Amino acid sequence: MTLLLKQIFNFLKLLNSDTGTNQLAIGLSLGLILGFAPVLSIQTLAVFFIIFIFRVQIGAAFLAAFFFKFIAYLFDQPAHYLGKAVLEMDSLRPLFTTMYNMPFVPMTRFNNSIVMGSMIVSIILLPFAYFGFKVAIIKYRATVVARFKGTKVWKAFAATKFYNWYLKYDELYG
Numbered sequence: 115m116t117l118l119l120k121q122i123f124n125f126l127k128l129l130n131s132d133t134g135t136n137q138l139a140i141g142l143s144l145g146l147i148l149g150f151a152p153v154l155s156i157q158t159l160a161v162f163f164i165i166f167i168f169r170v171q172i173g174a175a176f177l178a179a180f181f182f183k184f185i186a187y188l189f190d191q192p193a194h195y196l197g198k199a200v201l202e203m204d205s206l207r208p209l210f211t212t213m214y215n216m217p218f219v220p221m222t223r224f225n226n227s228i229v230m231g232s233m234i235v236s237i238i239l240l241p242f243a244y245f246g247f248k249v250a251i252i253k254y255r256a257t258v259v260a261r262f263k264g265t266k267v268w269k270a271f272a273a274t275k276f277y278n279w280y281l282k283y284d285e286l287y288g
Contacts, residue, residue, distance in 0.1 A: 121180075124173045129251065130259055133171070139248035141171035145178020146243050150186045150236035152229055156222045189235065190228055197231030 128138060144161050151157040165175050186193075201210065213219045223229045262268055271277055 135251045137171045141174030142178040142247045143244040145175040147236045148179035149182020150232040193231030194227045197227035
């Protein structure tokens with residue numbers, strides 16, 4: 115539980131900082147794929163590879179994955195129907211047979227209707243999630259953070275020695 119709280123606090127810190135909106139939005143969007151994908155699968159490893167290789171906020175991805183796991187659970191029934199419809203298409207049957215006979219592809223569990231439907235939904239929602247998260251982050255920073263930093267409470271807190279100590283500590287140790 116403390117790991118989750120630490121990730122939430124780090125995410126809020128990133129959200130309120132001058133960190134680029136693209137890294138946060140991509141992290142949250144990849145968390146959508148992690149949330150909809152099975153825990154131990156090739157899809158998850160591929161997303162981890164993308165997260166660790168490219169400049170993506172890891173905390174945002176993990177936090178989003180945690181919350182999207184609950185949403186994915188609610189969409190299991192529609193994902194099952196979508197995955198079943200795709201898996202039973204006669205035109206795709208030779209493709210699925212070839213994929214099943216490949217060395218590592220069956221580890222994706224593509225032949226499971228819920229996994230297939232969830233992956234289709236997450237891939238379709240990925241660009242919408244990215245742009246939606248990006249707009250939401252920009253609006254949040256423009257309205258909420260600017261309004262909060264203009265309050266008398268924040269100005270009084272920012273004038274304290276504790277806040278100055280925190281800024282120095284954060285500058286030195288991050």
